[in-house]
Amino acid sequence: MARTIAKDHDQKRAHILKVAAKVFAAEGFDRASMTVLAKACGISKANIYHYYSGKDALLFDVLDSYLRALRDRVCGLELAELAPETQLRALLREILLAYQGADDEHRVQSSGIARLPEAEQQVLRGYQRDMVAVMKRVVAANAPELFAEDAARLHETTMSIFGMLNWYYMWQSAADQAARLRYADVVADLVLNGITGTAGNTGTAGGGKP
Incomplete structure (x- = not known):
């Protein structure tokens, strides 16, 4: 008889992924054993193996869940009816808002993809390519x-x-939604007008220092 799936399976899995991203980001993949990960999650080692066969599988699911959701959000924007500049501003704002609360996943992404098997790397890089393609279309439409x-x-x-x-998270990790929206407009001004285009944007991105 097949093992039944607990009602809270998805909730526990989401918790494991979030904690694992934090541990991988803080400790590094090599130092983050399954024992360390289980302890950080507040579950037994046997229990974490119920969800994942090992660190590689867990790393892939952290990145797959994060990048797939990010891709779906970015590529799902309704931009076609907007003017080119409005498209760019909307896209930049959406990306920065999507990054909010995902600093650990973002850090893990930068070094974690290369640790995975080639086939899994291709899946993750496919999500990235989809987002790059959207940005290219919007940028090209502006010039x-x-x-x-x-x-x-x-x-x-x-x-x-x-x-x-x-x-952005490296120097403004505590940025709230308002700060992210302001910074999105700074980037848009730089892209559209060059450095002189930022003269009219007097707001600071959350009070950060250069």
Whole structure:
């Protein structure tokens, strides 16, 4: 007879994933044994093995759950009816809001993907490529004459935007929603107008220091 799934299975799994992301981010993947992870989760070692066969499986699920949800949120934005600049601002805001509360997963992503088997890496990188494709379309729509025949410039601009977004947590980890929305507009102004375009944006991103 197949083992029945406990009613709180999904809730416990979500708890394990959140705690594991925190442990992986703080301790590093190599030092985070299943024993350490189980203790941090407040469950027995046997219990954590009920959910995951080992650290690699747990790492993949942390990243798969995070990146899949992020991809679905970003790629699910209804942008087609918006003006190009409005599309860009809406996309930047959505990404920064989606990052809120996920600093640990974000840290783990930067070093964790390469530790996984190639097939699993491809799944995760597929989510990333989907989000990059959305950003490229929006960026290109804002300057079609510039990017129409310069794919390299479009890629470089797109990845530079992600660079500005992805490292925000390093110097503004406590940023609330309002700060994130302000910073999204700073990035949009930089992209659309260059550094002089930030002159009219007098708000600070949550009071952070440079």
